[in-house]
Amino acid sequence: MNVFLQHITSITRQRDHALLDAAVIAALIDVTGARQARKFDVLQVREEIRLKPSAAENSDNSHLSHASMLAAPELVVAARLHHTSAEKILPDGTRVLWLLVWLDDILSSCMELLDPVVQDSKTLEIVHAIIAIYANHRSLLDYSQRDSLTNLLNRKTFDENFSKVLRSLAHDDAPADDPQQERRHRDATRNQWLAVIDIDHFKRVNDEFGHLYGDEVLLLMANLIRNSFRPHDSLFRFGGEEFVVLLQAAELGNAHRIFERFRTNVAQHHFPQVGQVTVSIGFTQIGLDATPVVILGHADLALYHAKTHGRNQVCHYETLVGNGQLKSKISNDMMEFF
Ligand code: GH3
Ligand code: MG
Numbered sequence: 001m002n003v004f005l006q007h008i009t010s011i012t013r014q015r016d017h018a019l020l021d022a023a024v025i026a027a028l029i030d031v032t033g034a035r036q037a038r039k040f041d042v043l044q045v046r047e048e049i050r051l052k053p054s055a056a057e058n059s060d061n062s063h064l065s066h067a068s069m070l071a072a073p074e075l076v077v078a079a080r081l082h083h084t085s086a087e088k089i090l091p092d093g094t095r096v097l098w099l100l101v102w103l104d105d106i107l108s109s110c111m112e113l114l115d116p117v118v119q120d121s122k123t124l125e126i127v128h129a130i131i132a133i134y135a136n137h138r139s140l141l142d143y144s145q146r147d148s149l150t151n152l153l154n155r156k157t158f159d160e161n162f163s164k165v166l167r168s169l170a171h172d173d174a175p176a177d178d179p180q181q182e183r184r185h186r187d188a189t190r191n192q193w194l195a196v197i198d199i200d201h202f203k204r205v206n207d208e209f210g211h212l213y214g215d216e217v218l219l220l221m222a223n224l225i226r227n228s229f230r231p232h233d234s235l236f237r238f239g240g241e242e243f244v245v246l247l248q249a250a251e252l253g254n255a256h257r258i259f260e261r262f263r264t265n266v267a268q269h270h271f272p273q274v275g276q277v278t279v280s281i282g283f284t285q286i287g288l289d290a291t292p293v294v295i296l297g298h299a300d301l302a303l304y305h306a307k308t309h310g311r312n313q314v315c316h317y318e319t320l321v322g323n324g325q326l327k328s329k330i331s332n333d334m335m336e337f338f
């Protein structure tokens with residue numbers, strides 16, 4: 001029981017998702033004697049359930065970062081019946097125990113244990129208690145990371161995540177065993193773009209229709225953002241009526257098209273009572289050697305250009321600088337100022 005309490009203390013101490021996952025995995029291995037335990041995020045599209053290795057799982061296997069696999073039928077049945085576990089014996093005799101993690105009635109992730117040694121009812125009770133505490137703690141962590149109006153990630157989370165993104169880009173830059181495969185992987189995943197999205201003339205919405213309608217527009221805007229980007233892009237409400245997107249796209253052309261499609265989605269959307277609302281977008285490529293302040297500064301300059309040249313448009317910082325429409329203004333002096 002003491003060991004159990006020690007693990008609970010360690011789990012509830014974590015303030016970071018990856019460390020929390022690691023603490024739970026350590027607890028599950030310790031309690032069940034499993035040979036291996038890992039966590040998968042669950043992606044559910046209609047009847048199909050796919051399992052994606054969690055970010056922590058990927059840190060040493062970056063080529064797997066986007067690979068997801070179909071869940072075994074035993075797990076699909078358990079999910080359908082809202083069970084908390086499922087089991088299977090593989091052809092090579094390995095025993096697999098899946099523990100399903102439900103958050104607000106949605107299957108969010110799944111812990112996979114290989115060859116658990118201890119499976120008596122008392123141990124299973126402890127295992128399920130660990131999963132329940134994990135789910136509760138994750139909900140709290142999610143709550144502190146999100147903006148309460150739109151449920152997008154908040155500014156604090158951006159500050160924490162962005163440094164991680166920059167570190168992981170630098171890490172991916174290390175030479176690989178198979179340079180060709182590494183290059184393909186990098187092309188597909190490594191190019192990251194940061195966009196700042198700002199609603200045009202939002203003050204007018206508040207002034208004409210009142211703050212409640214203003215809030216409604218922010219909520220609907222957040223839904224449009226969620227529907228216009230993919231699950232592995234990160235979406236933030238940065239403050240007020242400003243949003244930030246971290247986008248993965250192979251090339252500038254793709255990134256531009258994706259932001260442009262979002263801008264059009266917004267311009268064509270009918271906001272109840274308010275009517276048409278538009279957004280201006282400034283974006284930049286996230287370079288390996290730049291700091292968060294410089295990257296955000298570049299996107300902001302592109303956004304400012306969009307605002308001062310008619311609004312309702314997407315501007316790319318490096319293109320503007322290349323065309324001579326914008327001077328590269330963010331200098332070391334400015335960084336010190338920030
Ligand atoms: P621009 O096209 O230049 O961006 O014009 P704008 O009117 O959008 O200008 P600005 O970005 O300066 O104004 C933002 C306004 O957003 C000011 C503030 O009243 C409003 N706002 C900020 N946060 C909230 C919020 O949470 N709810 C509502 N309803 N309004 C907000
Ligand atoms: Mg603004």
Ligand code: MG
Pocket residue numbers: 198199200201202203241
């Ligand atoms: Mg605005």
